[in-house]
Amino acid sequence: MAEDVITLSALTKEYGGFKAVDNLTLTIRRGEIFGLLGPNGAGKSTTILMMLGLTEPTSGTVRVAGHDPTRDPLAVKRKVGYLPDDVGFYDDMSGLENLLYTARLNGIPDETGKERALRLLERVGLSEHGHKRAGTFSRGMRQRLGLADVLMKQPEVIILDEPTLGLDPEGVRDFLHLIQRLSRDEGITVLLSSHHLHQVQQICDRVGLFVAGRLLAEGNLAQLSAQLFADEPILIEADVRPASEELVEQLARLEPVIRVERRQDGTLLLSCRTDAAPEIARLAVESGAALHRLNTKAYGLDEIYHRYFEGGDVRV
Numbered sequence: 001m002a003e004d005v006i007t008l009s010a011l012t013k014e015y016g017g018f019k020a021v022d023n024l025t026l027t028i029r030r031g032e033i034f035g036l037l038g039p040n041g042a043g044k045s046t047t048i049l050m051m052l053g054l055t056e057p058t059s060g061t062v063r064v065a066g067h068d069p070t071r072d073p074l075a076v077k078r079k080v081g082y083l084p085d086d087v088g089f090y091d092d093m094s095g096l097e098n099l100l101y102t103a104r105l106n107g108i109p110d111e112t113g114k115e116r117a118l119r120l121l122e123r124v125g126l127s128e129h130g131h132k133r134a135g136t137f138s139r140g141m142r143q144r145l146g147l148a149d150v151l152m153k154q155p156e157v158i159i160l161d162e163p164t165l166g167l168d169p170e171g172v173r174d175f176l177h178l179i180q181r182l183s184r185d186e187g188i189t190v191l192l193s194s195h196h197l198h199q200v201q202q203i204c205d206r207v208g209l210f211v212a213g214r215l216l217a218e219g220n221l222a223q224l225s226a227q228l229f230a231d232e233p234i235l236i237e238a239d240v241r242p243a244s245e246e247l248v249e250q251l252a253r254l255e256p257v258i259r260v261e262r263r264q265d266g267t268l269l270l271s272c273r274t275d276a277a278p279e280i281a282r283l284a285v286e287s288g289a290a291l292h293r294l295n296t297k298a299y300g301l302d303e304i305y306h307r308y309f310e311g312g313d314v315r316v
């Protein structure tokens with residue numbers, strides 16, 4: 001069993017009476033890439049700030065790399081690299097000079113610092129640009145330089161807050177794969193916050209879904225679906241033409257049917273407790289409509305995305 005690197009127990013942060021993070025319990029293991037996923041305002045940044053010792057929990061405990069960030073923020077800072085969504089560099093200095101500056105701030109000897117900086121520039125694909133002023137770097141280059149920067153102190157854990165913000169699709173893909181390679185090659189634990197389910201899912205071993213300060217589910221995609229849709233396990237797509245209002249109402253009244261949704265392409269999507277396909281087919285045909293297609297499908301990424309990230313029906 002792998003060692004736990006980050007442990008959050010009943011962690012809560014209140015601002016006034018408002019709970020930005022509500023009773024969060026979560027464990028992240030060494031070498032894992034964990035995605036902290038949730039729509040804006042879900043409490044991701046607040047959780048990260050508590051892990052870094054930059055804000056104090058109202059209640060509950062945090063341990064990161066063997067330390068309590070509230071009591072010993074410096075010990076955590078030595079072992080944890082943090083990449084905010086917009087990294088600040090000295091724009092008049094070159095990429096390499098920025099990394100050397102970080103080396104000095106972290107008490108790394110010049111010789112070691114230079115070797116490390118050159119190796120990291122190469123790792124993040126910036127060796128050709130190391131001598132250019134950081135101010136001339138594109139958003140994607142800045143993010144890669146930011147990654148090299150947090151790796152200078154050889155952290156055990158890196159925490160990335162919305163690292164793909166503002167990158168184009170190709171930049172997003174390259175950056176995510178770079179994180180994945182670094183984690184695999186160097187055994188670094190990665191915590192990545194994002195509100196892009198599709199992105200997070202590409203590289204994370206596990207994700208935790210946050211909504212309104214609470215962790216609704218965690219695990220890989222199949223586990224998330226199982227937790228989120230436990231009480232409505234069957235999804236049926238029906239292509240019925242025409243699907244009159246009256247038919248939709250009749251379908252919604254069927255005992256196993258929890259909800260009926262009319263999709264943009266005109267098809268119906270029915271969430272059911274049990275497989276109601278025979279009853280759906282019967283009602284459709286009795287209504288005089290043509291039944292073009294009826295199939296059951298598994299809950300997956302799209303359903304999770306639709307419900308929790310597109311302002312769908314959020315049940316907290």
Ligand SMILES: Nc1ncnc2c1ncn2[C@@H]1O[C@H](COP(=O)(O)OP(=O)(O)OP(=O)(O)O)[C@@H](O)[C@H]1O
Pocket residue numbers: 015019020038039040041042043044045046047195
């Ligand atoms: N210093 C603060 N004072 C009062 N409320 C705050 C403070 N910081 C955060 N909040 C509130 O706490 C909630 C969670 O914010 P947080 O920034 O952690 O969310 P997030 O998931 O990181 O979202 P985003 O992606 O928008 O940053 C929000 O409703 C926010 O307005």
